[in-house]
Amino acid sequence: MEFSPFNPVIKLCLQGMSFEDKGMPEEAAQLFLKAWEDASDDHEKFLAAYYLSHHQKTTADQLKWFETSLKFALKINDDTVKSALPSLYLNISRCYNELGDHEKSKNNAELSELLQKHPSDKGPFYHGTKADLQIGELLTAGGNSNYKSEFKMNHIYFTALINGAGLAAALAKGNGAERVYIVEPTGNFENDPNVTDKKFPGNPTRSYRSEMPLKIIGEITEWSRPSPEDLQKFREKLDNSQGEIIN
Structure with a gap:
């Protein structure tokens, strides 16, 4: 699966990030939600869910969207998304820690550290x-x-x-x-x-x-x-x- 900045859903995410940079979180969240609604494959859903997670008002809702993003990332299981797994597990660990589930927080932190090593990409x-x-x-x-x-x-x-x-x-x-x-x-x-x-x-x-x-x-x-x-x-x-x- 090849990442492309010309993909319509990725373009929506880029536009959302632009609004974030301008200090316009509500407008950004609307674009990320549209990206999720327009997403038609696992890769697009993985990305849209990741950005939606950052615009949730509660830790529980953040966790829901991070775990949704992780679910689609694991389904894809290629080098396009493998490098995102450490960040996903670390965010999930943070959410569980804030929710008081320290065992799950520790398990996800360990997964993040394990995957943070050298790139597994074999090319070409x-x-x-x-x-x-x-x-x-x-x-x-x-x-x-x-x-x-x-x-x-x-x-x-x-x-x-x-x-x-x-x-x-x-x-x-x-x-x-x-x-x-x-x-x-x-x-x-x-x-x-x-x-x-x-x-x-x-x-x-x-x-x-x-x-x-x-x-x-x-x-x-x-x-x-x-x-x-x-x-x-x-x-x-x-x-x-x-x-x-x-x-």
């Missing part, structure tokens, strides 16, 4: 760029950020989503053709902290980074390209971003 992995590279070459850390050119990046970034790599290629600086390479990590890697448990629970974009090189083992030529209008919106969002890059 992709890297999007405008650089003309060859199979067998190594991609290494130390290049300039595509989003803040003054940054020298201490890690090399990649994803398990083809379309995500394609979007990265489209947003990359340079005038070359958009290229999506199949890559193989040569060492340990971690969830990209710039996206993990930020706007969305866990790491739904399956974005990772490593201090060790990535080996190019192939190239993809077909992926779903964003429309010019959507691409322009992404560029404007990056240009206007005030957030710091965790490097």
Whole structure:
């Protein structure tokens, strides 16, 4: 299952988050409720329930929606949602603690800690760029950020989503053709902290980074390209971003 910011339900969640950022919780809650009502598959229901949980007035209702989100996450059981499980279990643990059920709180906290370890994603992995590279070459850390050119990046970034790599290629600086390479990590890697448990629970974009090189083992030529209008919106969002890059 591939996470897509162009999915209608995910767009509603993004709009809801925008209202949260503006200090408009009631408007945000209405959008998250609409996302839940419009959700047509387990992944959409998992996300909508997660956001609804944050807009409940009682701990019991928060717990109900967190457990609903967890139910759908466990049904999906793929790497798109596995990274969200630690956060879900931790929130459920907090709710049980506030409700006085310390045994269930402890059990869920232990599950959260157990799942917080290294990513379980086995790939395949992709890297999007405008650089003309060859199979067998190594991609290494130390290049300039595509989003803040003054940054020298201490890690090399990649994803398990083809379309995500394609979007990265489209947003990359340079005038070359958009290229999506199949890559193989040569060492340990971690969830990209710039996206993990930020706007969305866990790491739904399956974005990772490593201090060790990535080996190019192939190239993809077909992926779903964003429309010019959507691409322009992404560029404007990056240009206007005030957030710091965790490097």
